[in-house]
Amino acid sequence: MADALKERFFAAYRAMVTARFLEEKIAGLYHAGKVVGGVYSGKGQEAFSAALGVCLRPGEDVFAPLIRDQAGRVAFGEDPVDFTRTYLGSVEGPMRGRDGNIHRGRPDKGMPAMISHLGAMIGVVNGTLFAKRLKGTLGDSVGATAIGDGGTSTGAFHEALNLASVEKLPLVISVANNQFAYSTPNDRQFACEHIADRAVSYGIPAHKVDGTDLLACLDTYDKAVSAARAGGGPQLIAGTLLRLCGHGEHDDASYVPADAPHRIDCIEVAEDTFVKNAWATEAEITEVRAACAETVRVALATALNDPKPNPANETWQTTASGF
Amino acid sequence: MFIYGQDIANFGGAFKATKGLAERFPGRVVDSPISEDAMMGLAIGAAIEGMRPIIEMQFADFSSVAFNQIVNNAATHFWRTGVALPIVVRMPSGGTMGSGPFHSQSMEAIYAHYPGLVVATPATVEDAYGLLLQSIELDDPVLFCEHKLLYFHLKSKGLPDPKSVLPIGKAKVIRNGQHATVVAYSAMVHEAIRAAEELEADGWKVEVVDLRTIKPLDMDTVLGSVARTGRVLCVGEAFPYGGVTAEVVSRIVADGFHLLDAPPQRLNARDTPIPYHPNLWKAHRPTSQTIAAALRELIAF
Numbered sequence: 212m213a214d215a216l217k218e219r220f221f222a223a224y225r226a227m228v229t230a231r232f233l234e235e236k237i238a239g240l241y242h243a244g245k246v247v248g249g250v251y252s253g254k255g256q257e258a259f260s261a262a263l264g265v266c267l268r269p270g271e272d273v274f275a276p277l278i279r280d281q282a283g284r285v286a287f288g289e290d291p292v293d294f295t296r297t298y299l300g301s302v303e304g305p306m307r308g309r310d311g312n313i314h315r316g317r318p319d320k321g322m323p324a325m326i327s328h329l330g331a332m333i334g335v336v337n338g339t340l341f342a343k344r345l346k347g348t349l350g351d352s353v354g355a356t357a358i359g360d361g362g363t364s365t366g367a368f369h370e371a372l373n374l375a376s377v378e379k380l381p382l383v384i385s386v387a388n389n390q391f392a393y394s395t396p397n398d399r400q401f402a403c404e405h406i407a408d409r410a411v412s413y414g415i416p417a418h419k420v421d422g423t424d425l426l427a428c429l430d431t432y433d434k435a436v437s438a439a440r441a442g443g444g445p446q447l448i449a450g451t452l453l454r455l456c457g458h459g460e461h462d463d464a465s466y467v468p469a470d471a472p473h474r475i476d477c478i479e480v481a482e483d484t485f486v487k488n489a490w491a492t493e494a495e496i497t498e499v500r501a502a503c504a505e506t507v508r509v510a511l512a513t514a515l516n517d518p519k520p521n522p523a524n525e526t527w528q529t530t531a532s533g534f
Numbered sequence: 535m536f537i538y539g540q541d542i543a544n545f546g547g548a549f550k551a552t553k554g555l556a557e558r559f560p561g562r563v564v565d566s567p568i569s570e571d572a573m574m575g576l577a578i579g580a581a582i583e584g585m586r587p588i589i590e591m592q593f594a595d596f597s598s599v600a601f602n603q604i605v606n607n608a609a610t611h612f613w614r615t616g617v618a619l620p621i622v623v624r625m626p627s628g629g630t631m632g633s634g635p636f637h638s639q640s641m642e643a644i645y646a647h648y649p650g651l652v653v654a655t656p657a658t659v660e661d662a663y664g665l666l667l668q669s670i671e672l673d674d675p676v677l678f679c680e681h682k683l684l685y686f687h688l689k690s691k692g693l694p695d696p697k698s699v700l701p702i703g704k705a706k707v708i709r710n711g712q713h714a715t716v717v718a719y720s721a722m723v724h725e726a727i728r729a730a731e732e733l734e735a736d737g738w739k740v741e742v743v744d745l746r747t748i749k750p751l752d753m754d755t756v757l758g759s760v761a762r763t764g765r766v767l768c769v770g771e772a773f774p775y776g777g778v779t780a781e782v783v784s785r786i787v788a789d790g791f792h793l794l795d796a797p798p799q800r801l802n803a804r805d806t807p808i809p810y811h812p813n814l815w816k817a818h819r820p821t822s823q824t825i826a827a828a829l830r831e832l833i834a835f
Contacts, residue, residue, distance in 0.1 A: 273579075310614045318582045318617045326610070328602050334575015335607065341576055342583035345536060345561065354579075367602070370569035374576065377567055529609075529650040531618035531673035534703060534750040 216429070217490050221499075223265045223425055224481050226286035227257035228500055231478060232507040233291055234281055237298050238460045246298050248311050253279030255423070255455030256387050258477035261286045262428035263355055263385050263448075266436045273339045273354040275323040275332040278313050279387065279454070280357050289322060291506055295514035308520030330367025332356050333384060337371055340380040351440040355383040360400055361392020363409050372445065376413040381439040383432075384447045387422060389454035390473065394466040407449035415445045422450025423475040426484050452477070535670065536562040536580070538573055539590030539624075548592050549626055549685045570596050574603035574623070578611065581619040586670055594625035594679060595639045608675040609650035618673040622666070627655075627679040628721050628771050629819055630686070635807040638815075640720070640770070643777035645677040646749040652676040653749040654702065657723035659690035661746055664699025672702065681721040688724075705752035707759060711741030714765040714833055716825065717756055717782055719745040722769045728822035733829055740829060748778050756782060757790045764795035765832050769820050774802035796835035801828050 234252040241250040253260055256279045264286025267274055274287045285291060296304025297315040306315045306324070316324030323335050336354040343349040362368055363386060375382040388406045390397055403409065407417035416438065420431040428450065435446040453473040457464040485491040491499075536559075537552060543565045546553035556563040566573050570591065577587040591597045597604065604623065612618045629638035646653045652674050656662040662684050669676040700706055708723065709730055716726040723744045730740035743759050745751065760766050766786060768779035779800040786798050803819045 306614060314614075316615065318611075318615050323579070323582060324611075324615050326606050328606055331571075331575060331603060331607055334572040334603065335579040335582070337572065338576035338579020338581070338587070339583050340579070342580035342585045342587075345580075345585065346583070366599075367571045367575070370567075370572035371575060374567055374569050374572040529613045530652065531612050532652070534652060534674070 219265050219429055220425065220481070220484070220490065223258070223261040223286055223429065224485075225499060225503060226261040226264060227282045227425070227478055227481065228503040229285045229291060229506055230257050230261070230281035232504055233294050233510070236507055236511055237295065240298075241460045247300075250298070250460040251278050251313050251458070252456045252460070253281050255453055255475075255477060256389060257282035258425040258428050258481060259385070259387050259420075259422035259450040259452060260357070262425060262432045263357070263383070265429070266432040267355055268352065269321065271321075271350070271352040273321045273323065273336055273352075275316070275325060275336050275354075275356040277325055277332065277357040277359070277362070279359070279389070283357065284322075287322065289317075291510040292513050293317075295510045296517060299514045299517070300519060301514050301517035302520050303517045304514070328367070329358065329362035330365035330371060333358070333368060333371035333382070334374070336382060337375050337378065337380055340382060341378060344380075349381070353381040353383050353436055353439045355385065355436075357385040357387065359386070359392060360388040360390065360397055360406055361395065363406060364400055372410070372413045372415060372447075375445040376415050379444045381442070382445040383436055383439050384445065386447060386449045388449060388451050390471065391454060391467060393458045393462070405449070407447060410447040413445070415447050416443070418446065418448045420448060420450050422452035423473065423477040423480055425477060425481040535586040535588065536564060537588045537590060538564050538566050538576060540566055540568055540592045542590050547590060549682065551624070551685065552590065570599035571603055574600035574608065577621045577623075578603065578608050578619060581621050582617060586620045586622075588622045588624060588670065590624045591626070593637050594627040594641045595636050597623065597625055597641055604645065604651070604675070604677070605648040609648045611650070612674065613650055619675050620670075620673045621675045622669045622678050623675070624678045624680060626682050626685070628681040628683065629808055629815060630682050631812045631815055632810060633808070634810040638808040640679070640772035642677065642679045642720075642748050643772050646778065650675070651749065652702065652747065653679065654747045655679045655719040656684070656746060657681070657718075657720055657744050659684060659688050660694045660699065663693050664696050665702060665746065667696045668699070668702050679720060683721045683724070700746065702747050703750035703752055705743050705745045705755035707741060707755065708744050709740070709742040711739035712763055713738045713740060714767065714829055715741045715743060715756075715759040715763045716767050716769055716829065717743045717745065717759075718769040719748055719778065720771065722771050722820060725820060725822045725825055726769055729825035729829060732822065732826045738829070738833055745778075751781065751785075753782075753785050753789065756786065757793065760786055760790050761793045764793060765835070766794070767799045767801060767825070767828050767832055769801045769825055771803055771819050774800070774805050777802065796832055799828055799832055801825060
């Protein structure tokens with residue numbers, strides 16, 4: 212049991228560090244003018260995201276990540292080269308230059324591609340679960356997706372949560388309360404006491420957790436995902452944390468007070484946990500970080516060498532039937 | 535495949551379109567909560583999983599609640615990800631007496647505006663049946679605009695052999711003429727036929743083209759008809775700003791200017807919300823009388 216937990220903790224940590232490094236690299240390219248559009252990072256949210264990813268079973272479960280889920284993506288098994296290729300618009304990537312940055316996925320491999328409109332992907336995950344159940348392939352698989360404090364104010368969020376509960380779907384919804392929706396603080400976003408209270412009226416169990424503590428996140432997701440697998444219906448996990456970056460790289464987050472609560476780097480917390488439990492020495496941690504850095508270097512080099520989209524080769528075809 | 539929508543299971547749907555289906559196909563005709571956005575999201579997810587979901591909007595008007603899922607999620611999906619979404623959204627469309635502003639709308643032009651969607655607008659029972667089967671077989675999201683006239687008033691001697699029904703994307707000349715063409719779709723086809731019959735009494739032979747699907751839009755058939763008649767009136771029940779009739783006229787002007795003997799004309803509903811009282815409603819949408827009057831002016835040019 213302890214070994215399994217340690218293994219999971221390691222996997223999550225590797226995903227967190229890989230995500231941090233990927234985002235730092237791509238942010239550098241953005242500031243050098245090599246990436247168009249924007250760069251949206253999950254700095255400070257890696258533990259909460261990766262913990263979900265490692266609780267899922269790639270190939271069986273569905274995971275529809277959102278804007279700050281790079282760590283969860285890596286933990287779920289998304290190839291880091293999908294990240295670099297999509298940011299750089301490579302034709303070899305899953306979006307082939309047609310969409311960019313975090314708007315990517317491989318829907319036929321259990322990872323729907325998010326659209327920007329918040330809440331929309333919850334309904335999509337519901338549909339994958341509904342269909343699996345109808346086809347008799349659901350088994351004990353689950354569908355997970357993520358949202359933030361701002362996204363819980365959308366109609367789509369409420370419609371989809373209610374529907375998931377009515378249909379008793381094994382939906383796992385992760386709510387990262389990072390205190391600010393772009394610049395808007397919690398007190399302009401919701402008026403209930405705790406963001407987890409949003410689940411109550413839908414009859415959905417809510418699990419609260421310190422989103423900066425990987426060990427706590429793993430424990431909470433483990434309980435929630437297990438409950439969904441066991442037929443307990445939708446589960447909501449609310450993680451409290453602070454986004455340690457702007458909304459995107461263009462944003463200096465000057466609206467976040469210096470003494471804002473939860474200003475904690477979850478990667479440092481995870482490293483303390485390693486040492487406290489004697490799960491890894493500092494040398495071993497350094498080794499893991501070096502391996503993550505190498506993964507990122509390769510992913511970036513690959514994408515940088517890829518061909519860019521050529522309008523002359525673009526089909527401009529929007530339908531499968533060719534209309 | 536399965537059908538998901540409000541009141542469609544044991545109740546059989548607001549228009550009884552799914553009457554008896556829940557018993558014949560247990561578990562696959564499912565009542566949904568009143569959550570059009572989440573219903574459409576569910577269809578997208580199910581299509582990703584390889585199913586062919588049908589969503590029934592209780593009225594086309596309410597599809598506006600699902601607008602985001604339809605135009606931003608479903609419509610962009612194949613182009614963005616390469617994964618096709620075979621979804622049919624059935625939309626009871628168009629006006630009926632006393633239905634007012636929120637149970638009468640014709641939404642086809644809104645959806646046709648977006649790349650990635652197919653929009654069917656059958657006028658007859660035969661086409662409603664044949665095009666629905668074709669839409670289900672199609673690998674793309676189809677907005678299937680069923681005029682409520684089809685439920686209440688139109689009859690058919692029997693269902694056609696699906697193979698004999700023209701494919702999606704083909705318009706049909708349903709009445710031959712030589713003096714003018716009316717291009718119409720959905721319920722307006724029937725108003726156009728009545729107008730053509732009225733003008734025939736005066737010796738004018740009016741050709742009527744039923745578009746059948748407005749996206750894809752079969753301009754070959756339209757331009758072929760304009761080549762025969764030299765005069766064209768496009769009729770739609772939707773609001774006049776932009777829309778299907780504007781699209782058809784602009785394409786005729788661009789590609790068939792040399793065929794025209796008179797400026798191409800449009801006739802739509804008025805540019806106001808759809809009124810409740812029958813006196814106002816009848817004066818709001820095109821009718822056989824207003825179509826006939828527009829045709830007389832067109833022929834006199």
